[in-house]
Amino acid sequence: MSKPATYTPLCPIDAIAPGQSKQFSMNGIALFVIRQGDTFYAYENHCPHLGIELQWQPDRFLDADGEFIQCSTHGALFLIEDGECVSGPCRGQALRSLPTRVRDGQLLAQLPSPKTLA
Numbered sequence: 001m002s003k004p005a006t007y008t009p010l011c012p013i014d015a016i017a018p019g020q021s022k023q024f025s026m027n028g029i030a031l032f033v034i035r036q037g038d039t040f041y042a043y044e045n046h047c048p049h050l051g052i053e054l055q056w057q058p059d060r061f062l063d064a065d066g067e068f069i070q071c072s073t074h075g076a077l078f079l080i081e082d083g084e085c086v087s088g089p090c091r092g093q094a095l096r097s098l099p100t101r102v103r104d105g106q107l108l109a110q111l112p113s114p115k116t117l118a
């Protein structure tokens, strides 16, 4: 029988406004969260092109229109909903998605175990 998934608390859900993003470092893992309405999308902060972090500035991951996640280094564009790269040098690859849930007003994410990190 597999172990139940463990979710790690990140922050109160109100710490991320709709249409905004926020970065975290938890247990040595860099990740970020995008909020759209009441839906949260979490990804490892690791561009599939060169394996570096994506943000433009602290907590800034979206393009100017807030339509895509955009890597600040070479401008790759990723779908907010599933992390697929749709433009740029890593087109066809994807960000690694992390499951999220909300409990008692807190946002939680399921972090990868260190041995499964890219």
Ligand code: FES
Residues within 6 Å of the ligand: 047, 048, 049, 050, 051, 052, 071, 072, 073, 074, 075, 076, 088, 089, 090
């Ligand atoms: S490092 Fe992200 S697009 Fe090149």
